[in-house]
Amino acid sequence: MKNICIDLGGTNIKAGIIENDQLLYACNGPSMSDQSFLKVMNSIEKMIDEMMKKTNSMPSEYGGIGLCMPGIIDVDNNKVLAINAKHEEASSFNFNAWAQDKYHLPIVMENDARTALVGEWQHGEGRGVNDIVMMTLGTGIGGAAMINGKLLHGKHYQAGCLGGHFTINVHGDQCNCGNIGCVESQSASWRLKELIAKAKEGHTLLNGPQEIDFKVLFDLVREGNQIAKEVIDNILKVWSAGIVNMIHAYDPDVVIVSGGIMNSKDIILPFMKEWVAKYAWTAHHSVDIKASTHTENTALWGINYLVNDKYFKKINDSVQ
Amino acid sequence: MKNICIDLGGTNIKAGIIENDQLLYACNGPSMSDQSFLKVMNSIEKMIDEMMKKTNSMPSEYGGIGLCMPGIIDVDNNKVLAINAKHEEASSFNFNAWAQDKYHLPIVMENDARTALVGEWQHGEGRGVNDIVMMTLGTGIGGAAMINGKLLHGKHYQAGCLGGHFTINVHGDQCNCGNIGCVESQSASWRLKELIAKAKEGHTLLNGPQEIDFKVLFDLVREGNQIAKEVIDNILKVWSAGIVNMIHAYDPDVVIVSGGIMNSKDIILPFMKEWVAKYAWTAHHSVDIKASTHTENTALWGINYLVNDKYFKKINDSVQ
The missing domain is CATH 3.30.420.40 (ATPase, nucleotide binding domain)
Structure with missing residues (x-):
């Protein structure tokens, strides 16, 4: 399954399309932490648009969206419970509605240190x-x-x-x-x-x-x-x-x-x-x-795994 | 189900028979930590004999034996992996064979702080x-x-x-x-x-x-x-x-x-x-x-719960 993966950091946003353990396309942008969170999400939408255009794909071809970011994340309801001052408006943002309304896709969210761990577990020093x-x-x-x-x-x-x-x-x-x-x-x-x-x-x-x-x-x-x-x-x-x-x-x-x-x-x-x-x-x-030796896209790999694990149970048997 | 529950501490051994959340009989003895671990286990056997005699019961009437003690306990294989100097011979004692040979009963072992937690969860401040x-x-x-x-x-x-x-x-x-x-x-x-x-x-x-x-x-x-x-x-x-x-x-x-x-x-x-x-x-x-307000027999209640949970799935629905 092909997923849209986003790593929203304090300084940069990384985005990637991952399918069958292949990073098909990746791009970066500033996380604009001095601006409103709606603008941050607009920027993410533009990156998603770019990735779909460049890979000539449509939302219906994707399994889901994965988004990781700093802070305490309610992973059952996709809510940001606490985050540092940079993106504090994220606490009131409805990520489920955003993913559904914009792309008709399910979304999986997680704290970025946890996704980095999962990325290392699947593809890095934790294999x-x-x-x-x-x-x-x-x-x-x-x-x-x-x-x-x-x-x-x-x-x-x-x-x-x-x-x-x-x-x-x-x-x-x-x-x-x-x-x-x-x-x-x-x-x-x-x-x-x-x-x-x-x-x-x-x-x-x-x-x-x-x-x-x-x-x-x-x-x-x-x-x-x-x-x-x-x-x-x-x-x-x-x-x-x-x-x-x-x-x-x-x-x-x-x-x-x-x-x-x-x-x-x-x-x-x-x-x-x-x-x-x-x-x-x-x-x-x-x-x-x-x-860690694979820092560049570790969190993207991690959130991709979590989307597959939650919605498609595509678990790598080698580590079970 | 009726279980034989043992709390082996650094100073004292507590033993009890617990059935359906009732402590039917309890007794205490010194843990004789200056003597060989075989003698400690002999003392536990005598306490079990006393409890069966006083309650007029036989091993075949019991579901299992629960034993908690300090140290790092391999709860899957009932082995003591590390313990302070007082009972260090426990590391080479075969608890499974002991329980089977003496009583034809399964045994469940656990660290005593964990059983105290379970006791508090079921009957004390953690309800x-x-x-x-x-x-x-x-x-x-x-x-x-x-x-x-x-x-x-x-x-x-x-x-x-x-x-x-x-x-x-x-x-x-x-x-x-x-x-x-x-x-x-x-x-x-x-x-x-x-x-x-x-x-x-x-x-x-x-x-x-x-x-x-x-x-x-x-x-x-x-x-x-x-x-x-x-x-x-x-x-x-x-x-x-x-x-x-x-x-x-x-x-x-x-x-x-x-x-x-x-x-x-x-x-x-x-x-x-x-x-x-x-x-x-x-x-x-x-x-x-x-x-903690129920310190006296908390660990006994805890190990009793774990015996039932492992062998008889008698889980208190109220806390699930």
């Missing part, structure tokens, strides 16, 4: 494994958990998604999630300047000639800069403690870490693996820590 | 709710999670059980679980002396006339002792951060806290409720925090 934890290191820190081949959702669709907001320092800093000392508040890119300022001699980095982001910081570590190393080591501890908590919570065989930051996996992965081997409780097994 | 987290405050700190009426186990039977070993202070102390800064290492009774010693003026408590345990400490708080209050406040923060993590991990409607320490629920519960209301992420709902 052949049914117990997976995903940690997404971006502006914020997200997560998802799969147990025995099933995504964990929980009563209010929050389970698995809030790994970035596990407390890892009860004496730590306020997060914009409301919690204190959670993984995100102690390590996310939006906290980076403050975290550097707190480090011993951190001001020498901040007062230097260049803007400091994670890429610059990791490059400084590779050059042997001790202040950058102190800042990064503290952040690696926080991420690793977050992974230990995800392992203790969900008992996976593999933890997949994704995000542009993983371009520095040469530094990140050895630290995480050593920390987990040392501190995680695993009675008679070990947990593998991997970097 | 009418299908999404529950249990936190057990004892010598160690245990946990269990139920999502949509199903106990969470995970691939290696660890999921839900390790809430006491979630990191809540990445800069914290070494735990005997191997982790650092986990809930247990920052708050359990076996750490109490060290935690008091670390507090400002804590030595004045330790050098006082009486032995300091949690009961004494809570009594001192009620008398207005500021040093005791500082120690207890720090511990309450740790327990509460642990609860926030369990809420973020498993998305429950209710968290049930059990253990003798909850005799001081007048101090503990208000603190936990305030912390959770302030720091836990719950989009459109609130999570209730309750103290």
